[in-house]
Structure formats: C-alpha cells, structure tokens
Amino acid sequence: MTLHTDRPNRIMSLPTVRIGTELAVLLADYLGDQEKNQGYDGLMRRAADHRIYDRVSRWRTASDPEATTVAVVRKLLPVADRTHMAKALGWSLGDLENQLTSALPKAVRDHARTLSCRLPRWHRL
Template identity: 90%
Template sequence: MTLHADRPNRIMSLSTVQISTEPAVLLAYYLCDEGKDCGYDGLMRRAADHRIYDRVSRWRTASDPESTTVAVVRKLLPVADRTHMAKALGWSLGALENQLTSALPKAVRDHARTLSCRLPRWHRL
C-alpha cells in the first residue's frame, strides 16, 4: 500500500484502513504496494540508485538486521511517505525517522520472507 495521496482511485487512503499504531504495520502495508516506484520494488530501486543496495539486500537474509541511520531511511523512503506515516501515527517526522532506523530493516526482512514463501520450492533454494 502506498501512502501517496495523489492516487486515491488505486488504493485506499490511510484514514479508511484500520491499522495498528505501529511503524511495523505501516511498513508492511507500504512494502506490499506494487505500483511504479512504490513498495518493496521502489525501495530496492532507490537503494540501488543511492548505491546502498548491498546493505539493504543484506537485511533480507539477516536473522536480526542491524539498525540503520536516519540518512539511509531518508534515502529509501520518500518524504511524502514518511510524512503520511508520521501523521497516521501522530508522531513528529523526526520521531518517526528515529523509529524507522530499526523498524525498516526488520520490515524489509519480513517482507522478503513473505516473498520467498510465494515462490515455488525450487526458487527458494
């Protein structure tokens, strides 16, 4: 689910979705979006653009991925999306970014695991 307000016909807005007030839940919805430059694919594309793809791809296989920096969070998540998340949680943008330093790597790992579960067994090897 993307948090962009400019595509109301394609997705439900955050106000219409009953969600927990946890960054992990918002990130799970965010990473599931399959739109152009959105979700997991968009995040990985931005990681490649900023030359941090290797770091982000290691999160996918780590049992307990290390926290990252606010600068990396800002590179991976567009400001509009971070602003919408902060507003949905009732937090300041700075507080959200600090929480995302640990929540984003775990969300990427969890999302990658769900993707691998959808693949045929021979793809998972």
C-alpha cells in the first residue's frame, strides 16, 4: 500500500482541519492507489470475494450512503492497511474502524464519481 502522508497537502496543513477531513484525504489516496490488489479495484475485488459486492456497489450511486459495520470494514480493508492508516492518523485501530463505518462508504461514492468523470460522455449515459 502506498499512502502518501508525507506529501504536502494544503487541506491537511490548515489549522482548522477536522479529523474527518484527514481521514477523507487518506481514504481518497488509498482508493486512488493503482498497485496490484490495492485501491478501489482491490477493494471491489475483496467485496466480490466476500459476496458483498452488491452492497458496496450501491455506495457508488447513493447520495448519502448508509454506514456499514466494522465487520464489513474488516473484510474490505486488509489489517495491514488499516493499521497503517491508524498509525498515520495517530488513532487506535478500533477508533479507525469505527470511523470507517461511515467514512468508507462516502469515500467509495466520491471515488466512483471521479471515475465517471474520466469516462467519455457516452459511457456515462
């Protein structure tokens, strides 16, 4: 997993940044990872492997995706990735998993929207 937490980021450097914003930036970076079995594609593959693909794919089109459970978060994000995220944020693994129950569905939705913007217009119809 390649998380670029050392990369300068204007949003994260502002003094009024909220914890949710830091997590959102971290998840956007994670989902954008193009390494094998990583990022959005890896997450969707794991969703299919655990037979929850339909649930996760609904997050992509929901205007306000429902929160999920910690069990689903654990199925979708490998423990090494969750541990790395928790360490980058300075949180416990349990705190991160609880925050991911609502942040992950929204991050998947936001990432899917960026993907649809890259498609030619006839693909989006």
